[in-house]
Amino acid sequence: MSEPVQPGQPQTTVETGSRMQRLFDLRYVIGALMGVYGIVLVIRGLIDGPEELARAAGVSINLWTGIGLLVVAAIFLVWGITRPLGIDVEENID
Amino acid sequence: MLRLNPGWLDYTLLALYFVVVLGIGVVARRAVGTSADFLLAGRSLPAWVTGLAFVAANLGATEIIGMAANGAEYGVATVHYYWIGAVPAMVFLGIVMMPFYYRSKVRSVPEFLRLRFGNYTHVLNAIVFAVASVLIAGVNLYALAIVLNALLGWPEFLGIVVSAAVVLVYIGFGGLGSAIYGEVLQFFVILAGLVPLAIVAVRSVGGFSALADKVTASALGEEGLHAWQGTGVGDVTNPIGANWVSIVLGLGFVLSFGYWTTNFAEIQRALSAKDRSASQRTPLIAAFPKILIPAVTIIPGLVALIAIPNFGNEGAGGLEYNDAIPALIGQLLPEGVLGIALTGLFASFMAGVAANVSSLNTVVTYDLLQPYLAKGRSDRYYLNAGRVVTAVGVVIAIFTALLAADFNNIMTYLQSLFGIFNAPIFATFILGMFWKRTSGWGGFAGLLTGVLAGALVFILAEAGAVDFGSGIATSFYQAGAAFLVDVVVTVVVSLATAKPEPERLAGIVYGVPGADGVVPTLRQPKERVWYRKPVLLGGLALALTVVLNIVFA
Structure with missing residues (x-):
């Protein structure tokens, strides 16, 4: 890639550029937070009584939200494990 | 309640x-070694x-x-x-x-x-x-x-x-x-x-x-x-x-x-x-x-x-x-x-x-x-x-x-004022990117008068001198006035002032080659997989929007 560089302006090099990504993979952070939220909500949903159900218009909303969050968490964790950083498909740019 | x-x-x-x-903040601190890391995230994100x-x-x-x-x-x-x-x-x-x-x-x-x-x-x-x-x-x-x-x-x-x-x-x-x-x-x-x-x-x-x-x-x-x-x-x-x-x-x-x-x-x-x-x-x-x-x-x-x-x-x-x-x-x-x-x-x-x-x-x-x-x-x-x-x-x-x-x-009011500042700037950018003749003074005069025009419509509407029917309609007309004035003034002043020097255009204006010989065009990057093709992604988004507009018309 050869693009004009402004004089006097520091450009990042490849090493510093990918530091943020090498430190941690955001997919695991999303997967972990959504996963913990999901587990907590599923447990809370299983012990929800008639009071909680009535409040949410009869929807077992804790349980369903928890299941939804676990699905999102699973997608990100599986994505992170099957396509680890560093083997990204090379892209063609002009 | x-x-x-x-x-x-x-x-x-x-x-x-x-x-x-x-x-995240504490860990990310270790990734920051230069001002570019801190202010630009090192241009490294997917x-x-x-x-x-x-x-x-x-x-x-x-x-x-x-x-x-x-x-x-x-x-x-x-x-x-x-x-x-x-x-x-x-x-x-x-x-x-x-x-x-x-x-x-x-x-x-x-x-x-x-x-x-x-x-x-x-x-x-x-x-x-x-x-x-x-x-x-x-x-x-x-x-x-x-x-x-x-x-x-x-x-x-x-x-x-x-x-x-x-x-x-x-x-x-x-x-x-x-x-x-x-x-x-x-x-x-x-x-x-x-x-x-x-x-x-x-x-x-x-x-x-x-x-x-x-x-x-x-x-x-x-x-x-x-x-x-x-x-x-x-x-x-x-x-x-x-x-x-x-x-x-x-x-x-x-x-x-x-x-x-x-x-x-x-x-x-x-x-x-x-x-x-x-x-x-x-x-x-x-x-x-x-x-x-x-x-x-x-x-x-x-x-x-x-x-x-x-x-x-x-x-x-x-x-x-x-x-x-x-x-x-x-x-x-x-x-x-x-x-x-x-x-x-x-x-x-x-x-x-x-x-x-x-x-x-x-x-x-x-x-x-x-x-x-x-x-x-x-x-x-x-x-x-x-x-x-x-x-x-x-x-x-x-x-x-x-x-x-x-x-x-x-x-x-302050937020409305910033709306005024935002409206004309698109005109300045699009003329600057695609019209070689746009000069430095043209860009400056257009932006300034565009802002003033938007402000004028805003003030007239607030004072009750003009009535567009609703607050939303007023902001639309105000933005429109700012945009039109910016375009007209930029074009007129650019034609009246000297052509911009070639180094102001190199590599950043449509069709003008940069110092490295690369000519900026709208040619899209070649991507092998469909979900990385910009035109395809953009077309999908627009098509979905059209369908939804028809459904909810």
Whole structure:
């Protein structure tokens, strides 16, 4: 890639550029937070009584939200494990 | 009436979110070695990260709460703010303008103006942007404090300081990188709170068809369910109060293109992408969630309108429109999801503040300090300057928030004024990128007179000298005037002044080769897989928008 560089302006090099990504993979952070939220909500949903159900218009909303969050968490964790950083498909740019 | 009763579980979920966000900031600190790492995130991020950050940066709570309020006040026509007022401009940015921004290697939007038009236009734009960022961050903080006060009973001052401190810590440590990572996380937390709320809200009124029947019977009437019905010129009956011409040209063209294609808080996310193709895909990936977000803002607004007695009728002791989402959270969500929704509200406020602060520090450091006020210092100096500006910006935002508490109306006016500054700038950029003849003075004069024209329409409308029918219509006409005057003045002054020197054009204007011989064109990057082709992604987003507009016409 050869693009004009402004004089006097520091450009990042490849090493510093990918530091943020090498430190941690955001997919695991999303997967972990959504996963913990999901587990907590599923447990809370299983012990929800008639009071909680009535409040949410009869929807077992804790349980369903928890299941939804676990699905999102699973997608990100599986994505992170099957396509680890560093083997990204090379892209063609002009 | 709005007061929530969160349990210990809700507070635990909220606390967990704060721990994770602060953790990102602390870890990201190790990735910051140079000013470019801090202020530009090292241009290293994949497109899905920058794309979600792009949409989250605009998903501040003033946006979420405001759009739910619009949903209750104007009905389904609120979708215009998304489908007409955002998606076309985002697609245009991704396919047409992003290649120019990214290739020019600028570190900010004002810097592009400096390369192309010179210092006057640059300084004008950089200062306006910096002032606007701080004030808007302050308005966001104040809005957060009001919600915390109503929902949890926190004193306003405490709410402002605590949330500002969290933002300061994670951006002050990790800079743009942690702001962007935080925004992606916020995106998911916000939706994890809003999606269940919308589902329960619809169920609570008896499903979609019951919702539609009740909206038809409400003050909004039948047209509250339609985006385009009743928007005929001269015969506006739709609650949105504007005809289709001013919706398409004013909101869809001038206002939205001005915001989405030149607002640095947004463009910065795309500039931090790892290569040109990823930077182009940033707004295109963001367009898809943007198309669907009205489902979780407008629906709660409509439900609040029909389910809460006297909603929007403050005179009769009812809640105000802005209370739609907080009130439904309190009425419908049990412990557990309640905590997630509360966290989502917090996350959205912080997303708004973080986006403003992280773009402010870049503009002040790279556009005001480095070229003018403190030239030729070491990179270490600019890195530290970036951190100091972050802290100073947050402190000023706190004062702005406290000021807003006393002068709420002034803040509304200030925001309208920044709308005026935003409207003409798209004209200046598009002429600068595609018309070689646009001169430095042409760009400067066009931008300045465009702003003045917008301000004039605003003042005349406020003084009652002209009447466009509604506040929304006024802002459309005001933006339109600013845009037209900018185009005309830029063209006239450019033709009357000397041609720009070739080095002002090289590599950043359509068809003018750069020093490296590369000619900027609209040729799209070659990608092997379909989901990485910008034109295909943009076409899909537009097609989906057209279909939805027909369905909800």
